[in-house]
Amino acid sequence: MPPNRSLLAALFLAGLALLAGCASRPAEPAGGSERDGPELQVPPDLHLTPNAEPKLEPIRKGGPNKPYEVLGQRYEPLTEDRPLAERGLASWYGKKFHGRPTSSGEVYNMYAMTAAHATMPIPSYARVRNPANGREVIVRINDRGPFHSGRIIDLSYTAALKLDVLRGVSTVEVERITYEEIRSGAWQRNGDPPVYAAAPAVGAPPPLTTAQIAATPVPDTPPPPYAAAGFWVQLGAFSRLDGAEQMRARLVRELDWLAPMMAIFKDSRMHRLQAGPYRSREEARQAATRVQQAVGMNAVVVERK
Numbered sequence: 224m225p226p227n228r229s230l231l232a233a234l235f236l237a238g239l240a241l242l243a244g245c246a247s248r249p250a251e252p253a254g255g256s257e258r259d260g261p262e263l264q265v266p267p268d269l270h271l272t273p274n275a276e277p278k279l280e281p282i283r284k285g286g287p288n289k290p291y292e293v294l295g296q297r298y299e300p301l302t303e304d305r306p307l308a309e310r311g312l313a314s315w316y317g318k319k320f321h322g323r324p325t326s327s328g329e330v331y332n333m334y335a336m337t338a339a340h341a342t343m344p345i346p347s348y349a350r351v352r353n354p355a356n357g358r359e360v361i362v363r364i365n366d367r368g369p370f371h372s373g374r375i376i377d378l379s380y381t382a383a384l385k386l387d388v389l390r391g392v393s394t395v396e397v398e399r400i401t402y403e404e405i406r407s408g409a410w411q412r413n414g415d416p417p418v419y420a421a422a423p424a425v426g427a428p429p430p431l432t433t434a435q436i437a438a439t440p441v442p443d444t445p446p447p448p449y450a451a452a453g454f455w456v457q458l459g460a461f462s463r464l465d466g467a468e469q470m471r472a473r474l475v476r477e478l479d480w481l482a483p484m485m486a487i488f489k490d491s492r493m494h495r496l497q498a499g500p501y502r503s504r505e506e507a508r509q510a511a512t513r514v515q516q517a518v519g520m521n522a523v524v525v526e527r528k
């Protein structure tokens with residue numbers, strides 16, 4: 224009896240759908256069974272690739288920053304703008320993941336200055352230093368990993384090349400760049416070196432959860448002494464610091480898109496709540512208009528030199 228043509232066609236279409244599903248499945252954590260490494264032809268002059276330039280980007284509490292579990296281990300990403308300094312092993316990932324989606328949803332580019340971290344907020348920016356040769360790079364954290372004991376960061380191929388750690392896992396120092404360091408420009412070179420926490424050893428107590436970190440008392444810090452040059456949107460000026468802090472807390476709730484850019488500066492006995500810096504007066508003006516439309520506040524554009 225000849226085969227049913229309709230049945231054959233249905234089986235053929237089902238096979239195509241299965242192949243498409245396999246091709247689009249999410250990327251695995253770095254370190255899977257498939258062999259990774261560089262491509263056969265690597266672009267020239269990768270050592271001249273500029274570092275990632277830190278920008279003020281909001282941290283969402285959902286999405287890639289939700290608690291997750293890999294290989295039986297639970298991870299709770301930070302969802303607040305907190306400093307983080309670690310010392311441990313770095314690995315890198317290449318052609319196996321090149322062109323595949325990262326945890327942030329962005330496509331992984333092994334030739335860009337990016338990295339994966341298990342708990343750092345996505346997106347974040349971090350300084351990575353190789354203590355063996357003193358080389359430093361700035362990377363954008365847009366992925367999760369590595370999921371190996373003792374390893375604290377998975378670098379893109381180019382970042383690993385610039386640090387000279389392509390030959391295998393190597394000891395590095397990792398420091399998250401905070402909003403305040405971006406606003407003030409201090410990320411371009413910090414004063415006091417950070418204190419690095421060693422990566423947890425096998426069998427060590429699990430790291431603190433986000434709830435435990437939030438419950439830890441944080442000492443009060445004075446307002447930053449200066450603002451980076453550029454155009455700022457002034458949201459208010461107060462004779463008392465607590466007045467400026469109350470206004471910032473209110474606006475953080477109502478203007479979450481502006482939250483990373485807000486800071487309080489003491490200037491001529493006044494505490495000024497401002498957002499910025501913006502590269503041009505027009506960008507600042509557009510932000511001020513958006514603030515006025517959202518909360519009815521007449522924000523003022525000021526220039527700091």
